[in-house]
Amino acid sequence: MGLLQNGQWVDQWYATKENGGKFQREDAQLRNWITPDGSAGLSGSAGFKAESGRYHLYVSLACPWAHRTLIFRQLKQLTAHIGVTVVEPHMLANGWEFKGPNQSTDAHAIDGAQVDELFNKDFMYQIYLQAKPDYSGRVTVPVLWDKQQNTIVSNESSEIIRMFNSVFNKVTGNTEDYYPLELQSEIDSLNELIYPNINNGVYRSGFATTQKAYEEAVMPLFDTLDTLEAILANKRYLLGNQITEADWRLFTTLIRFDCVYVGHFKTNLRTIESYPNLSGYLRDLYQQPWIADTVNFEHIKQHYYFSHQHINPTQVVPEGPIIDYMRPHNRSEL
C-alpha cells in the first residue's frame, strides 16, 4: 500500500499521527468530464466526447467507490460501450496490481481478477504514470481511462456515475435518470449526510488509530443508520418509490457492512441484518436486475482482511457470515 511522489512509487500507509489518529481521505485529483459533444464539463479540460468504445474503467470489485461505477455501467446499459479491467483484490506493497506476468510474489490471483488488456502493465500506479509521469498522490480505483487521448478522464467515482447517468444517453438510447432535476436537491442533501457518516464513516472508524478518533466516527455512523432506518419505515427507497443515485451510493457500503466492516473496521454496535428496514431495503436493491452480478464477496473479504496488515496482521480471512441476500424483502407494498 503506498502512493506516488513525483512519479516514484513509495510504499507507505495512511498518515494519521498528525491528525490525532484520524483518517483523512485525499481528494481525487483527476476531474475531467465526458460530455455529449466534448465541451468542457464542471471541471478539468474539454475534449472528452461521449463515444462508444473510447473509454475504459479500471476497478476493484472490493472497492465501494468503484462498485458505484460498475452499477451505473450496468443500469445505463453501457457494458457494450465501456470496457472494464478488474484488479487483484490484494492491495499490498505495490498497491493495486493486475494478474500480470511480472506480479510480485505476494500477489494471489483470485478468480475474477484480470490482466491489463490495454497496456499489459503489472501495477495500477503504472497506469497513473502513463497519464501523468510526475503524478503525486494516492493511486486509487476507480479510474476512467480515455483510449483516444491516452489519459485519465477521472478518478472520482461520484463524478463518473453522474457522467454515466446521462452523457451516453444518445449512444445507448437508455434515458433512465437516477439524478432527476426535481429530486437533485434532496439527493444532494442525502449524499451530504451519507458520505461523511456512512460511506466514509466506516473508513474513519476502521482506519482510526486512537480510541477517540474511532469513537468520533463510529457514533455518528450508527446515529445516521438509525435515521435512515426511520426514513425507510414508510418509504421503499430513500426518496420514495423511485431508486435514485442516493440509494446506489448507500448500497455499496451496506452490502460490505456485515461481511467486513462489522468485524474488520469495528463498526459493531449493530449489524445491518439487525435493522428490519435497512436489511429489507438492502435485499431489495441487491435483487434489482444485474445488481447481484456486480457484487463479489470473495474479492470484498479478501481485499480488506488480507490487505490491511496493520489491522489484521495474520491476514486470516473469515469464512462468514452466512447471509441470504436473495430471501424475500417484503418491501413492494410500501
Ligand SMILES: N[C@@H](CCC(=O)N[C@@H](CS)C(=O)NCC(=O)O)C(=O)O
Ligand atoms: N474519491 C475516490 C476514492 C476512491 C478510493 O479511495 N479507492 C480506494 C479503494 S476502496 C483506493 O483505491 N485506495 C488506495 C489508496 O488509498 O492508496 C472515489 O470515490 O473515486
